[in-house]
Amino acid sequence: MIAVFIFLIIETHETCILTRLGTSPIKCTEKDIFKHVGQRCGSKDICDGKVVDGYCRGKEIGEKCLGHSDCDLDLICKPGEEKCSPAADLGQDCSSDYPCKSYLYCRDSTCIEYGSIKNGVNPGPDNPDLCESHYINNQRLCAEGPKLKGDIIVSSPSVRCYYSNGDETAAECGYHKDGKAICKPGAADLLSEWKNLLAYLKLKPKCNPIGSNLGLCDYGEKVGEQEYLQARIAYAHLHYYGKVKDNPECVQKYQYQEYFEALKRYNGDIRVSALLSLLITIIIFI
Numbered sequence: 490m491i492a493v494f495i496f497l498i499i500e501t502h503e504t505c506i507l508t509r510l511g512t513s514p515i516k517c518t519e520k521d522i523f524k525h526v527g528q529r530c531g532s533k534d535i536c537d538g539k540v541v542d543g544y545c546r547g548k549e550i551g552e553k554c555l556g557h558s559d560c561d562l563d564l565i566c567k568p569g570e571e572k573c574s575p576a577a578d579l580g581q582d583c584s585s586d587y588p589c590k591s592y593l594y595c596r597d598s599t600c601i602e603y604g605s606i607k608n609g610v611n612p613g614p615d616n617p618d619l620c621e622s623h624y625i626n627n628q629r630l631c632a633e634g635p636k637l638k639g640d641i642i643v644s645s646p647s648v649r650c651y652y653s654n655g656d657e658t659a660a661e662c663g664y665h666k667d668g669k670a671i672c673k674p675g676a677a678d679l680l681s682e683w684k685n686l687l688a689y690l691k692l693k694p695k696c697n698p699i700g701s702n703l704g705l706c707d708y709g710e711k712v713g714e715q716e717y718l719q720a721r722i723a724y725a726h727l728h729y730y731g732k733v734k735d736n737p738e739c740v741q742k743y744q745y746q747e748y749f750e751a752l753k754r755y756n757g758d759i760r761v762s763a764l765l766s767l768l769i770t771i772i773i774f775i
Contacts, residue, residue: 634676
């Protein structure tokens with residue numbers, strides 16, 4: 490029997506209360522057998538394309554298509570021709586109908602790299618992902634990000650969070666195990682996380698246009714195991730830090746699973762690597 494747990498964050502002026510509303514039995518249902526391009530495809534699964542070496546693959550360059558998701562990784566359905574073609578590359582023309590590769594961004598009809606705009610420049614859209622500093626100031630310019638002044642975990646959402654540039658916000662309720670609130674670190678505090686994410690994009694991962702988030706493919710090719718795990722962790726910290734900081738185990742099973750799985754795998758790999766290094770050192774010494 491499968492049980493569904495529903496959690497509610499109740500925000501008061503005093504505390505953030507994590508409440509389990511209850512459990513309700515549901516019938517076991519058949520797993521999703523429909524697979525998108527880039528996903529692993531078993532013998533009983535239905536592939537949105539063709540199966541190659543156990544993975545669902547799309548149409549190749551020059552083949553007829555109806556939409557972007559018909560085509561293989563890093564390909565798009567070229568408008569006007571309705572044929573699979575390479576997505577726009579760095580410096581090439583792009584549009585909503587002719588998107589860039591998943592690790593690039595279409596700005597002013599040209600594909601650019603994320604994090605490529607220097608401080609003092611207006612990135613165009615209010616998108617800090619385009620700034621090298623990952624921060625946009627009140628003048629809508631890329632600028633050096635602020636630092637949090639004070640603790641990350643605070644007693645309640647009534648606490649104010651203060652930053653080095655004079656900004657202040659209210660703490661936010663996350664899923665903290667002690668029912669406390671979170672002051673999100675400033676952009677400068679998370680700059681190393683941003684650099685980890687940009688380093689992964691430099692590896693040029695190939696994605697299905699469906700489910701592509703800054704090159705972190707839900708369906709597609711994950712390039713470099715360690716780099717991918719670091720990028721997945723960094724993305725969570727940058728975009729919803731308060732929701733993944735110090736969660737109780739029961740919440741981890743139902744919220745942001747990809748993040749917690751990546752964190753567990755990354756920490757496990759680090760421990761294994763450290764152990765191997767220690768064994769090698771002992772052997773050399775002996």
